[in-house]
Amino acid sequence: MKHETLRQHIEGVYETKFWGQPCTCDPKLIETVFGDGRRLIYYTPLATRPNYYIVRVGSDWDDDVYMDRLEEVYEAIEADFGNADDSQYDPETGHSLEDWEQLEWPAFHDGGGCYGFTDWPERVISKRRARKLKKRGEDNIWRIRGSNQYRWKPALFGASARK
Known part of the structure; x- marks a missing residue:
């Protein structure tokens, strides 16, 4: 982030x-x-x-x-x-x-x-981004009921945490 x-x-x-x-x-x-x-x-x-x-x-x-x-x-x-x-x-x-x-x-x-x-703050992400994160081993991802979006609450952000 x-x-x-x-x-x-x-x-x-x-x-x-x-x-x-x-x-x-x-x-x-x-x-x-x-x-x-x-x-x-x-x-x-x-x-x-x-x-x-x-x-x-x-x-x-x-x-x-x-x-x-x-x-x-x-x-x-x-x-x-x-x-x-x-x-x-x-x-x-x-x-x-x-x-x-x-x-x-x-x-x-x-x-x-x-x-x-x-x-870190929870983020709303797309289905595509959720799939990519799950492939990388992220497990703090939940589907938002009734939508095509997901919630992601990582303990630590990976390489994206760097500016």
Whole structure:
């Protein structure tokens, strides 16, 4: 799946509930791809919950690798959206401002958060594409009742995951 196609699947405001209260969520895909980009990690900063970032990482990443490279992930998020605390300083003098407001989402709030590995989005594919994938050994393909289309939910995308 190309990066922009993944962005279309992930990004977009939707209604949800957070601690039982209705709210909106606006997930963001990070531009930087770590390693082969075949796994997805979500990162949710505590200050901006339920909003979260999605980061493409290598298929060899596990919890230990993620923790070792956490600063790189933070830097990639800041490169795309800035840091929420950056607005507290006057860029010309470097002094703190009296009245400042933190930048809003999607600016990065680095006061802690939670993360986890997540599945790739489900895709609707044609019968022809489904046949090809089944020949390659994919087994997460289901026919959509009453149509000539199929649903595909791969654990990892193959060579198509690369840009």
